[in-house]
Amino acid sequence: LLSMGRDGSRAYYKDLRIEKAPFLQKGTIETTGAGDTFGGCCLHFVLKYGLNGLNEERLTEMLTFANAAASIITTRKGALRVMPEAEEVERFLSGAGF
Numbered sequence: 001l002l003s004m005g006r007d008g009s010r011a012y013y014k015d016l017r018i019e020k021a022p023f024l025q026k027g028t029i030e031t032t033g034a035g036d037t038f039g040g041c042c043l044h045f046v047l048k049y050g051l052n053g054l055n056e057e058r059l060t061e062m063l064t065f066a067n068a069a070a071s072i073i074t075t076r077k078g079a080l081r082v083m084p085e086a087e088e089v090e091r092f093l094s095g096a097g098f
Contacts, residue, residue: 033082
């Protein structure tokens with residue numbers, strides 16, 4: 001996994017290389033916790049599907065979800081107490097056409 005901040009993210013797994021663009025927010029307050037949020041979301045996908053369950057579709061979904069969650073946290077002050085719940089990330093993605 002490679003978190004590239006405002007340049008998006010990448011995942012390498014077996015022979016796959018997936019890259020996703022970031023969700024840039026106009027209302028960014030600070031970036032504290034964005035990388036931790038990204039990492040936590042990726043870990044959630046690994047725990048949910050297992051390493052052998054990660055295919056191109058799931059890796060793409062993982063990066064999209066993790067980028068969205070990291071984007072949301074940049075609009076808030078602080079880190080841990082303002083981390084978005086999965087439902088909030090899903091609403092954000094739905095509003096963005098995903």
